[in-house]
Amino acid sequence: MKRGYADMPKPFKLAILRARHDPAYQYIPDQTCIEMVMTGTQSVLRYWSDTTHGYFDFLNSALLPWVEVTLTPPNTDRGTQVTTAIQAVRAANPGFDPLAGFDGVLLFTLPGGQIISGSFSGWDGGSGTLGDGRPYSTIPVIPSTGVFTCHELGHTLGFEHTFGIDNNGTDWAPGDATIIVGPEYGAPHDIMSAESFGTRYLGTGPKWSGNPTYRGDYIPNWPADSFRWRGPHISRANLHHFYPDAFVGGRVVEHPFPVAGQSGRVRLGPPSGRGGATLLILHPPGEPGTGVGRVYVEYRPARDWDVGLKYDLSNLSQAGLVVHTLETVAPGVERVWYRGGVPMNGIDFDFQLSGSALTITLEAFENDDNGCWADISWALGSTRSATIQIGDPIITPLGQSGSKEGRTPCGDVTTKVTWSTSTLTFFSVRTLGFGGSPLPGTQPTIAWHVDGTPVSAPSGTVDILFNGSTFALEYTIDPLTFELGVTSRGGERLEASVDVIASEAGGRPSSSGSARFEAEGWHEEYTPESVAVIARCIDRLNRYVVVEDGPITPHGPGPVERPDPIHIRQFAEEIRSGGLVLHPRTQIQVDQLSRFGL
Numbered sequence: 026m027k028r029g030y031a032d033m034p035k036p037f038k039l040a041i042l043r044a045r046h047d048p049a050y051q052y053i054p055d056q057t058c059i060e061m062v063m064t065g066t067q068s069v070l071r072y073w074s075d076t077t078h079g080y081f082d083f084l085n086s087a088l089l090p091w092v093e094v095t096l097t098p099p100n101t102d103r104g105t106q107v108t109t110a111i112q113a114v115r116a117a118n119p120g121f122d123p124l125a126g127f128d129g130v131l132l133f134t135l136p137g138g139q140i141i142s143g144s145f146s147g148w149d150g151g152s153g154t155l156g157d158g159r160p161y162s163t164i165p166v167i168p169s170t171g172v173f174t175c176h177e178l179g180h181t182l183g184f185e186h187t188f189g190i191d192n193n194g195t196d197w198a199p200g201d202a203t204i205i206v207g208p209e210y211g212a213p214h215d216i217m218s219a220e221s222f223g224t225r226y227l228g229t230g231p232k233w234s235g236n237p238t239y240r241g242d243y244i245p246n247w248p249a250d251s252f253r254w255r256g257p258h259i260s261r262a263n264l265h266h267f268y269p270d271a272f273v274g275g276r277v278v279e280h281p282f283p284v285a286g287q288s289g290r291v292r293l294g295p296p297s298g299r300g301g302a303t304l305l306i307l308h309p310p311g312e313p314g315t316g317v318g319r320v321y322v323e324y325r326p327a328r329d330w331d332v333g334l335k336y337d338l339s340n341l342s343q344a345g346l347v348v349h350t351l352e353t354v355a356p357g358v359e360r361v362w363y364r365g366g367v368p369m370n371g372i373d374f375d376f377q378l379s380g381s382a383l384t385i386t387l388e389a390f391e392n393d394d395n396g397c398w399a400d401i402s403w404a405l406g407s408t409r410s411a412t413i414q415i416g417d418p419i420i421t422p423l424g425q426s427g428s429k430e431g432r433t434p435c436g437d438v439t440t441k442v443t444w445s446t447s448t449l450t451f452f453s454v455r456t457l458g459f460g461g462s463p464l465p466g467t468q469p470t471i472a473w474h475v476d477g478t479p480v481s482a483p484s485g486t487v488d489i490l491f492n493g494s495t496f497a498l499e500y501t502i503d504p505l506t507f508e509l510g511v512t513s514r515g516g517e518r519l520e521a522s523v524d525v526i527a528s529e530a531g532g533r534p535s536s537s538g539s540a541r542f543e544a545e546g547w548h549e550e551y552t553p554e555s556v557a558v559i560a561r562c563i564d565r566l567n568r569y570v571v572v573e574d575g576p577i578t579p580h581g582p583g584p585v586e587r588p589d590p591i592h593i594r595q596f597a598e599e600i601r602s603g604g605l606v607l608h609p610r611t612q613i614q615v616d617q618l619s620r621f622g623l
Contacts, residue, residue, distance in 0.1 A: 080271035137165020152180035176219035187212035189363025194221030213341035235341030239333035262321030262349035343368035365463035376461035409458030423515035518546030
């Protein structure tokens with residue numbers, strides 16, 4: 026079932042066991058199991074092939090027949106489940122060992138729990154090592170999700186947990202009075218932090234959450250709908266730490282830490298990209314052989330297995346740039362540690378590594394049908410700045426306010442209509458030098474001013490003074506992205522200054538930026554009938570050509586009245602002034618007026 030693109034894939038022959046301990050539950054059909062676990066586009070094995078650049082090759086993995094087992098509490102721990110299932114499989118196949126030659130075991134226990142007081146109670150699921158040294162994962166069917174299954178199979182493949190933000194992932198008894206908080210499971214962008222992803226929900230301290238998962242396709246006859254939860258990718262940092270051979274063909278870019286005055290730049294693609302770099306590694310001075318202290322940078326847009334990443338800045342699992350470091354978490358044990366990043370939907374476009382001057386900047390990114398990439402740079406330090414980015418104005422006609430007649434060079438009468446318009450313009454802000462943070466709610470504070478007057482979220486009106494008169498503008502401010510929208514009333518031509526101040530707590534210096542809002546108030550355009558008249562006139566004019574150092578001469582059959590060159594010049598200037606919107610074919614004809622030397 027290999028669907029990879031690594032030059033030298035790593036074979037991993039997996040034995041997939043299925044054990045039923047409650048005959049009240051029907052066997053899950055073989056085809057359903059094959060689709061969900063092995064061959065489907067959202068299957069567990071497809072996930073691990075995709076997310077490792079095709080490094081893992083599961084060729085010759087096997088789905089073994091169902092076996093019946095007896096499991097009763099308290100003998101329902103993961104080790105008992107897998108050893109009981111293996112004994113049943115071997116008993117059903119006397120004379121040979123059906124598990125010989127397999128590199129690991131993935132067990133599905135059906136249903137994986139029992140009914141207690143009218144509700145389903147799940148059993149222990151997880152990973153471990155068999156007596157012969159082979160790794161295994163045990164998945165209780167009913168209470169398990171696809172995310173949990175991929176996570177546990179990750180352990181069987183050799184991956185370990187990621188670390189980062191303090192969370193409650195290791196509090197195995199969340200209902201008791203003891204609250205456990207720690208950094209294990211603290212990476213909001215890595216399957217090996219499932220299913221906590223840095224979420225802190227217990228105790229009296231600050232709360233935050235990360236949930237980068239999404240709901241996949243429905244597979245008929247699988248008894249647990251929760252199994253449809255999918256994603257996210259394993260981080261490129263974690264993949265490289267355990268299996269650097271998965272990065273071939275220029276997929277990883279490595280550089281030493283910059284020195285003062287030095288910088289670098291690279292383009293990264295998403296984890297699912299079929300070519301190009303997906304990981305930047307920056308090596309610190311004096312990096313030990315363990316790699317501790319190195320910095321990993323990757324681009325994680327909300328697509329493919331990462332489609333569950335968020336654009337809501339209150340969530341830890343943001344689409345954007347993600348930064349990890351490699352740290353020692355116990356004597357002789359190194360693990361990838363989430364440090365933060367640059368969210369695509371945020372306003373702060375750089376991240377400064379805590380305790381270091383190293384700064385990672387998101388210079389530009391694309392995430393649409395035209396491409397998916399991020400240009401990033403790195404340097405020591407960053408100068409604070411706030412830049413206003415102005416969107417294209419949205420001009421809305423509100424009603425006709427007048428008309429006037431004119432004539433073409435051919436003598437035809439035309440009519441121009443004046444429309445009253447309202448203008449809406451959005452202003453967003455991009456800041457640098459604020460350092461970023463791994464926690465939500467740590468973007469710089471943004472304060473907008475319109476014509477010198479402070480405006481605040483979510484909406485309102487503000488009076489401005491323009492050419493001695495007072496006008497009212499409506500505004501809105503997005504509470505998460507701080508984007509400012511300014512709208513003029515119809516028929517009012519005006520301008521106003523727009524200023525922004527970016528700041529943060531602690532009294533550090535702020536930064537500001539300026540722009541202008543412009544409303545045209547009204548515009549003129551020809552009626553459709555006049556456009557047709559003008560097009561016919563241009564057709565006639567096109568029958569003349571300019572001969573260098575010679576007179577205008579007819580071009581084409583039949584007599585044509587010679588037009589007045591001055592009238593043609595005025596007509597062309599009027600068209601070029603923007604007062605006429607023409608069909609593309611007619612616009613080409615207008616451009617051909619250059620034949621008259623206009």
